[in-house]
Amino acid sequence: MSQNPILQLQNLSAAYGQSQVLWDIDLNLLPNHAMGLIGRNGVGKSTLLQTIMGTHKVHGGTVIFDGEDVTSLPAHLRARAGIAIVPQGRHIFPHLTVLENLETGLSARGDRGNGKLPEYIFDLFPKLKDVRSRNGGFLSGGEQQQLAIGRALAGSPKLLLLDEPTEGIQPNVVQQIEAAIHTIKTELKVSVLMVEQRIEVVWNIADQFTAMQEGKIILQDDIANMSAEDASNIVRI
Numbered sequence: 001m002s003q004n005p006i007l008q009l010q011n012l013s014a015a016y017g018q019s020q021v022l023w024d025i026d027l028n029l030l031p032n033h034a035m036g037l038i039g040r041n042g043v044g045k046s047t048l049l050q051t052i053m054g055t056h057k058v059h060g061g062t063v064i065f066d067g068e069d070v071t072s073l074p075a076h077l078r079a080r081a082g083i084a085i086v087p088q089g090r091h092i093f094p095h096l097t098v099l100e101n102l103e104t105g106l107s108a109r110g111d112r113g114n115g116k117l118p119e120y121i122f123d124l125f126p127k128l129k130d131v132r133s134r135n136g137g138f139l140s141g142g143e144q145q146q147l148a149i150g151r152a153l154a155g156s157p158k159l160l161l162l163d164e165p166t167e168g169i170q171p172n173v174v175q176q177i178e179a180a181i182h183t184i185k186t187e188l189k190v191s192v193l194m195v196e197q198r199i200e201v202v203w204n205i206a207d208q209f210t211a212m213q214e215g216k217i218i219l220q221d222d223i224a225n226m227s228a229e230d231a232s233n234i235v236r237i
């Protein structure tokens with residue numbers, strides 16, 4: 001029996017003022033799947049994630065999450081429904097401790113949380129437990145990324161939107177982030193839609209990819225159907 005998508009985008013468009021940047025976006029993401037969003041700088045990948053989260057206004061079309069039309073819901077109600085985002089650049093709070101940063105994520109699901117951080121955050125990122133009393137600003141780039149992902153997971157989302165999770169991260173730490181995203185999908189059963197410039201990362205952990213060019217989708221397929229090299233050549237045309 002086929003599964004219902006956790007996320008369905010239908011004919012979605014977005015604009016900055018008079019300038020339209022997304023056109024006719026159709027996308028289906030299945031539960032417990034990971035999809036990589038690839039394309040050159042400026043093609044609209046971040047805008048697409050923000051439009052799904054509700055932090056950027058939908059210009060036209062529909063966002064259906066977990067069977068509900070959330071197109072007109074503000075971001076905090078989409079968060080309550082179970083969408084979480086880790087923004088590009090991480091945006092952790094440098095003057096709050098690691099624990100305080102994580103606790104800011106608890107409010108996302110409203111009264112569904114019991115005020116306690118889920119233990120799986122520290123199972124996933126044991127280092128965060130070691131540095132829990134340190135200010136976020138003192139962490140390395142990789143640790144800050146773990147913190148940003150952990151904060152998003154604090155609200156027990158069903159869908160995690162990741163905007164360039166390996167950007168600015170040392171190559172040896174990229175593998176740890178990859179492993180964490182794999183665990184988030186397979187063990188925590190959270191669906192993942194990730195923008196990622198390192199195409200090999202997408203090929204290591206995603207099930208599908210969506211390639212964008214100039215605000216439109218030009219190709220969507222299972223990872224298994226195409227090599228990373230071929231996909232890379234297509235999006236760089």
Ligand SMILES: Nc1ncnc2c1ncn2[C@@H]1O[C@H](COP(=O)(O)OP(=O)(O)OP(=O)(O)O)[C@@H](O)[C@H]1O
Pocket residue numbers: 016021039040041042043044045046047048088
């Ligand atoms: N706040 C803004 N105001 C006006 N235009 C914007 C704004 N943010 C982005 N844009 C424009 O919208 C288009 C899509 O940008 P977006 O950041 O979504 O692309 P991207 O694929 O995520 O690129 P990158 O990989 O560089 O983040 C670009 O032309 C960009 O210049």
